[in-house]
Amino acid sequence: MRAGNLTVAVFPRTLAFKQPAGTSRGVYHERKVWYVVVRDGDRTGIGECAPLHDLSADYTPDYEDTLVRACNHLQQTGEVDAAGLERYPSVLFGLETAMLSLAAGGSRLGDTPFSRGECGIEINGLIWMGDYDTMLARIDGKLQAGCRCMKVKIGAIDFAAEVDLLRHIREAFPASRLELRVDANGGFSVDEVRGKLDVLARFDLHSIEQPIRAGQWAEMGSLAAGSPVPVALDEELIGVYGRDNVARMLDATRPAYIVVKPTLHGGMTYGARWIDEARSRGIGWWITSALETNVGLNAIAHWCAARQTTMPQGLGTGQLFTDNVDAGIEMRDGRLWFVRDVPNGEMLEKICQWT
Numbered sequence: 001m002r003a004g005n006l007t008v009a010v011f012p013r014t015l016a017f018k019q020p021a022g023t024s025r026g027v028y029h030e031r032k033v034w035y036v037v038v039r040d041g042d043r044t045g046i047g048e049c050a051p052l053h054d055l056s057a058d059y060t061p062d063y064e065d066t067l068v069r070a071c072n073h074l075q076q077t078g079e080v081d082a083a084g085l086e087r088y089p090s091v092l093f094g095l096e097t098a099m100l101s102l103a104a105g106g107s108r109l110g111d112t113p114f115s116r117g118e119c120g121i122e123i124n125g126l127i128w129m130g131d132y133d134t135m136l137a138r139i140d141g142k143l144q145a146g147c148r149c150m151k152v153k154i155g156a157i158d159f160a161a162e163v164d165l166l167r168h169i170r171e172a173f174p175a176s177r178l179e180l181r182v183d184a185n186g187g188f189s190v191d192e193v194r195g196k197l198d199v200l201a202r203f204d205l206h207s208i209e210q211p212i213r214a215g216q217w218a219e220m221g222s223l224a225a226g227s228p229v230p231v232a233l234d235e236e237l238i239g240v241y242g243r244d245n246v247a248r249m250l251d252a253t254r255p256a257y258i259v260v261k262p263t264l265h266g267g268m269t270y271g272a273r274w275i276d277e278a279r280s281r282g283i284g285w286w287i288t289s290a291l292e293t294n295v296g297l298n299a300i301a302h303w304c305a306a307r308q309t310t311m312p313q314g315l316g317t318g319q320l321f322t323d324n325v326d327a328g329i330e331m332r333d334g335r336l337w338f339v340r341d342v343p344n345g346e347m348l349e350k351i352c353q354w355t
């Protein structure tokens, strides 16, 4: 990229959720994102910086200053300062996406079977906790829609009630029909977690995400080593920087899986490092979005498609907002498909309509 020809602008936007979205740190009613728009002559590129309030390590009071500094660096040098942005994964991801988008001219960000529309990425459906009938109906609806892997959030309501719900789900849908993942979002205490995992193991679960709070590497390591349910780490990856620390964390905890979210875990550059380090240790992985709009979700999907993986991924967050940018992706048959290369001008027009 020739330096000096780029202009970089930031468009902050606030989107409303159709239904309040629960995460491990509370409930979101609306979502602030920053679109990064790069121009080079008559070419345009669009990226999305979407830190999660309270969850992202990089969402600090000086977030916008950091973003502006990173954009200025890009404008002056023509390069994304990946080394300087390791601690700002959502900024890094937005700028990386904008530059890929600038080169592509539209929302097709690669050359893979996914980007050619030949195959979709299998997705785990998200099932929110509710009463039995509602949950079973939701699961049935997703199975009808072709989804064979679902994820249930646990650790939020009474454990006995959650176990009851899982029992109902398994009675209705055996493991041969439904791969079931659960996510505790760090909700169990170290003292109680072993007993709870023994109970959960009765339900033929694929994995449990983040059974105990992040930051307890020794406890997580002994837990993962003997767990009757394979352990997947998610929040544990947040705020772990530098190859040495990544290696130290993975060696101390030895999970069965890690869940990589580019917005939270290092953008594309360091997200890829997480995957490489996991692979070299025989640790499985899948990729998940983090409530981005379709600009970010589309970039994550293309990034995911460029990695060799056959496991269902967690990219099912596309229909959460009352309004969204059409980036040419859609859910069908339990898969995320790329169906149309949307010109960047068209996406930018949509973003400019939101004020």
Ligand SMILES: [Mg+2]
Pocket: 183, 185, 209, 210, 234, 235, 259
């Ligand atoms: Mg999780």
